[in-house]
Ligand code: HEC
């Protein structure tokens with residue numbers, strides 16, 4: 001290692017120790033700083049935080065800086081975010097073209113090659129997590145996302161074509177904007193080609209009407225799924 005590289009690493013490690021929330025791993029620190037400062041300072045770090053971010057950057061069993069460990073985690077949004085870099089810098093365009101409405105009560109299913117299945121339900125910020133101690137969550141696996149309507153029938157069901165072989169963060173691949181090498185944020189809306197979106201349940205809207213805090217004051221206990 002060249003001396004100046006080592007010096008840089010010491011500086012990074014020193015910075016990490018100073019902010020107190022990072023491990024002394026330059027690769028990990030690069031991942032963390034790549035998240036930018038999208039997450040408003042002062043908000044609590046809870047199950048409702050950082051929708052759309054690569055959760056395992058912090059929640060990975062081995063390298064995660066958070067004490068909470070997950071095998072797989074992510075966020076389900078209603079719509080897409082099809083903007084390029086220049087557009088992303090413009091708040092107005094971003095607000096108009098990026099649908100960050102979270103999908104609550106979406107069912108995320110993992111099916112591994114041995115046939116083992118695991119299912120998690122999203123909370124009111126669209127976030128979901130799978131625990132690290134569940135033997136059914138074994139890479140590689142297929143993933144599907146579904147949502148029931150108010151009548152209890154499935155409203156939408158989508159399936160990812162390829163399988164996931166080791167990346168536990170959906171956002172590790174589903175990075176915005178949608179482009180040749182990224183499918184964009186994970187979304188779950190039905191499109192009829194004429195009117196655009198259909199079937200957006202009022203529950204998701206209600207979340208948006210609130211004051212956009214990262215809490216769900218009236219959230220009932222999470223549903224389970226098979
Ligand atoms: C930049 C780091 C970081 C990212 C990215 C991140 N989290 Fe967290 N998360 C934390 C920290 C820190 C806590 C507070 C618990 C602790 O002190 O470790 C936390 C807490 C949580 C909790 C509560 C855990 C408990 O036991 O109370 C959940 C659930 C959670 N995060 C889910 C997610 C999900 C889902 C994502 C991705 C959409 C995500 N997190 C992204 C750092 C992060």
Ligand code: HEC
Nearest residue numbers: 074143145158159160161162164167169170172173183186
């Ligand atoms: C290793 C990279 C990778 C990871 C990790 C990943 N995806 Fe995907 N996903 C893709 C790619 C590439 C596509 C588009 C092609 C396809 O469907 O396979 C896709 C497509 C999808 C689709 C279908 C989208 C459509 O337009 O119909 C869904 C739903 C989906 N992913 C959900 C998820 C969820 C949920 C997670 C996390 C549990 C996840 N993905 C993790 C790469 C990934």
